[in-house]
Amino acid sequence: MNLKDQIVSSLEKASKVKNPNLEFASHEEFGDYTTNVALRNATSAKDLVAKLQKDKDLTKIVEKIEVAGPGFINFHLKKEALLTELAKVLKEKEDYGRSYEGKGKVVVIDYSAPNIAKRFSIGHLRSTIIGQALYNLHKFTGYKVIGDNHLGDWGTQFGVLIYMVEKNKVDPTKLTVEEWEKLYVDFHTKLDSDPSLKEEARHAFKRLEEADPAAKAIWQAAYDTSLKEYQRLYDLLKVKIDYAYGESFYEPMLDTIIKEVQSKKIAKESQGAQIIEFKDLPPAMLVKSDGATTYLTRDLAAIKYRIKTWNPDLFIYEVGADQILHFKQVFATSRLLGWIKDQKMVHVAHGLVRFKEGKMSTRRGKTVKLEEVLKEAVEKAKEFNSDPKISELVGIGAIKYFDLIHEPQSEIIFDWSKIFVLEGKSGPYLQYTYARTQSVLSKAKANNLKKETPSLNQEELSTLRLLTRFPEVISISTKTYSPNILAEYLFTLAQKYNAFYNKHKIIEGDNQDFRLALTIGVGHVLKNGLNLLGIQAPQKM
RNA sequence: GCCCCUGUAGCUCAAUGGAUAGAGCAUCUCCCUUCUAAGGAGGAGAUGAGGGUUCGAUUCCCCCCAGGGGCACCA
Numbered sequence: 001m002n003l004k005d006q007i008v009s010s011l012e013k014a015s016k017v018k019n020p021n022l023e024f025a026s027h028e029e030f031g032d033y034t035t036n037v038a039l040r041n042a043t044s045a046k047d048l049v050a051k052l053q054k055d056k057d058l059t060k061i062v063e064k065i066e067v068a069g070p071g072f073i074n075f076h077l078k079k080e081a082l083l084t085e086l087a088k089v090l091k092e093k094e095d096y097g098r099s100y101e102g103k104g105k106v107v108v109i110d111y112s113a114p115n116i117a118k119r120f121s122i123g124h125l126r127s128t129i130i131g132q133a134l135y136n137l138h139k140f141t142g143y144k145v146i147g148d149n150h151l152g153d154w155g156t157q158f159g160v161l162i163y164m165v166e167k168n169k170v171d172p173t174k175l176t177v178e179e180w181e182k183l184y185v186d187f188h189t190k191l192d193s194d195p196s197l198k199e200e201a202r203h204a205f206k207r208l209e210e211a212d213p214a215a216k217a218i219w220q221a222a223y224d225t226s227l228k229e230y231q232r233l234y235d236l237l238k239v240k241i242d243y244a245y246g247e248s249f250y251e252p253m254l255d256t257i258i259k260e261v262q263s264k265k266i267a268k269e270s271q272g273a274q275i276i277e278f279k280d281l282p283p284a285m286l287v288k289s290d291g292a293t294t295y296l297t298r299d300l301a302a303i304k305y306r307i308k309t310w311n312p313d314l315f316i317y318e319v320g321a322d323q324i325l326h327f328k329q330v331f332a333t334s335r336l337l338g339w340i341k342d343q344k345m346v347h348v349a350h351g352l353v354r355f356k357e358g359k360m361s362t363r364r365g366k367t368v369k370l371e372e373v374l375k376e377a378v379e380k381a382k383e384f385n386s387d388p389k390i391s392e393l394v395g396i397g398a399i400k401y402f403d404l405i406h407e408p409q410s411e412i413i414f415d416w417s418k419i420f421v422l423e424g425k426s427g428p429y430l431q432y433t434y435a436r437t438q439s440v441l442s443k444a445k446a447n448n449l450k451k452e453t454p455s456l457n458q459e460e461l462s463t464l465r466l467l468t469r470f471p472e473v474i475s476i477s478t479k480t481y482s483p484n485i486l487a488e489y490l491f492t493l494a495q496k497y498n499a500f501y502n503k504h505k506i507i508e509g510d511n512q513d514f515r516l517a518l519t520i521g522v523g524h525v526l527k528n529g530l531n532l533l534g535i536q537a538p539q540k541m
Numbered sequence: 542g543c544c545c546c547u548g549u550a551g552c553u554c555a556a557u558g559g560a561u562a563g564a565g566c567a568u569c570u571c572c573c574u575u576c577u578a579a580g581g582a583g584g585a586g587a588u589g590a591g592g593g594u595u596c597g598a599u600u601c602c603c604c605c606c607a608g609g610g611g612c613a614c615c616a
Contacts, residue, residue, distance in 0.1 A: 021557070023557070023559090025560095026556090026559080026560065026561085026562095026563095027560075027561075030560070034559085034560085036558090036559065039559085039596080039597090040558095068560080069559085069560050070559080070560075070596065070597075071596090072559075072560070113616095115616070152616060154616095155615070155616060156614085156615055156616085157615065157616070160615090198614095201615095202614080247616085270613080271613080271614090272614095273613065273614060275613070280544095281544090281612095282543090282544080282611090282612050282613085283613070284613080285613045285614060287614095288613085288614045289613090289614065290614080292614080294613090294614075294615095294616085295615085295616050298616095320610095321545090321546070321609090321610065321611090322610055322611065322616095323611090323616085324545065324546080324610080324611070325544080325545080325610095325611055325612070326611090326616085328545095349546085351546085351547085351609090351610090352609085352610075354609080358609095359609085359610085363615085381579095384579060385579090394579085405554075405555090405565095406553090406554070407554090407555085409546070409547085410547080410554080411546090411547075411608095411609065411610090412553095413553085415553090418552090418553070418566085421553095421565085421566085422579060423565090423566085423579050423580090424564085424565040424566060424579090425553095425554085425564065425565040425566085426565080426579080428579055429565095429579065429580085431579085432577075432579050432580075433579095433580085435577070435579095436576085436577055436580085439576070439577055440576050440577085441576095442576095443576055444576080476557085480557085484554095484555085488554095488555065488564090491564080491565090492563095492564085495564085498580060498581065499581065499582085501576085501577095501580080501581085502572085502578095502580065502581040502582080503581080503582090505575070505576070506576060507576055508575095508576085540577085541577085541579075
């Protein structure tokens with residue numbers, strides 16, 4: 001149990017309030033933790049403090065409990081409790097903060113999901129990076145985690161490609177992803193002057209769904225080429241996703257799904273199509289008027305498959321905010337079908353990456369290729385360090401951290417001049433601080449945290465206090481699907497450590513053992529935290 | 542038109558209904574004969590407008606303004 005939970009549990013007993021709220025003190029003079037449970041429940045803060053002071057478990061870790069301001073109760077942790085916690089960090093190393101909150105639970109995370117035959121754009125980075133961080137966090141808190149890359153490899157977009165390949169008489173096996181995307185863009189340009197082309201694309205997709213061999217061969221060529229390119233990018237990003245079933249995988253199951261929806265009288269015919277109506281949502285389309293399926297059908301099939309295969313307690317979809325309505329409809333339909341009862345379904349809807357002038361659009365060829373961004377970032381990082389391994393890890397770390405420091409829902413305005421952040425609140429700042437801890441340690445002799453309590457200065461104490469909050473940061477970051485909370489915490493920790501580093505010499509004097517122990521602890525937490533965010537921490541830079 | 546999200550410093554972002562609204566960039570002043578200056582210390586600078594609920598509102602409610610997203614055959 002972490003320090004915060006220990007106080008909460010004592011507070012619960014004394015106040016008889018369930019889940020009494022306890023937060024970080026906003027200023028160090030207010031101690032370490034603050035509760036307003038007395039204010040909220042109009043009980044006497046004084047009486048509550050009196051009860052708390054008799055709690056031996058609590059007084060073991062807390063040295064002072066006081067009423068302050070309009071009735072807050074502030075807890076000041078004992079220095080010994082903080083030092084015990086530091087010893088724990090040293091003992092558990094990179095397992096410090098690991099918990100069993102998710103023990104016995106299964107979570108499926110649907111993330112990344114690029115569209116086949118389109119370049120992997122900067123827009124897909126968010127889903128990939130945030131999704132991967134959520135994956136790591138859930139694993140670290142004890143869940144059984146399954147990651148699935150729901151590739152956009154089915155749908156009318158392939159009708160477009162089949163039509164264009166046949167019309168232009170090109171060899172599909174020779175096309176690059178770039179060229180596939182160009183076909184797609186060209187089609188939409190032509191569509192503006194000739195709307196009847198839409199029918200051609202739909203017809204071609206229908207052929208694909210009916211397993212026409214020529215259509216299938218074109219699809220396969222696009223799939224193979226795209227996957228190869230995506231793999232290269234995932235390698236570069238150091239992202240591994242357990243499965244990549246993709247929409248096409250569910251194709252054989254769609255008939256069964258449609259029949260089940262119909263037999264449960266959830267679908268309704270409208271203008272030749274099959275639709276689903278809801279009480280408080282606009283209707284969704286299950287089958288088009290020409291009999292072709294939609295992505296709703298395929299998302300439903302994916303849910304059914306995931307339940308059958310893993311029986312998850314929690315479904316997380318890390319997909320853009322433009323899909324909010326779609327997922328509301330998907331979740332509502334799976335409830336109507338009776339598939340989803342107690343399981344939790346969450347759409348972590350990240351804000352879109354857009355240009356100042358407007359939305360990115362593949363159809364109009366207005367996207368930014370991720371690979372270019374990554375290459376540019378690595379080039380920038382080379383200005384500091386010419387070692388290719390380090391500049392790669394720093395450049396990519398910078399891009400990832402930039403993405404993760406924003407809360408998922410916030411929009412990101414893409415700006416070449418702002419995306420490569422190598423100083424200040426940035427990935428490289430954290431990597432640098434980690435490398436700095438390692439550098440100090442490499443110059444020091446072996447050390448042990450001594451038994452006697454050293455007297456701590458302001459900077460040491462602030463760093464130590466923050467360090468011990470790591471476990472609760474992990475917990476809240478996971479529970480709220482917000483890797484940005486962890487990203488923010490790591491920055492603040494690095495800041496505190498750097499302030500300490502600049503003011504005091506570490507390898508010197510009486511407190512050397514403590515300072516080295518603190519350095520080791522900060523190193524563990526920084527490295528571990530960065531890794532959870534999917535960012536590598538170098539020994540040197 | 543209807544639904545959802547967002548509006549915080551010059552710019553980019555934080556702040557489970559709490560105390561003195563935190564950072565980064567940019568700007569101004571300092572700190573490398575000292576363990577990594579991709580660093581540190583300090584200055585200046587902000588809640589779109591108006592109501593309401595509350596002991597207390599950036600946060601909740603109402604209205605207005607501004608931006609973004611979505612609303613049946615793209616996903």
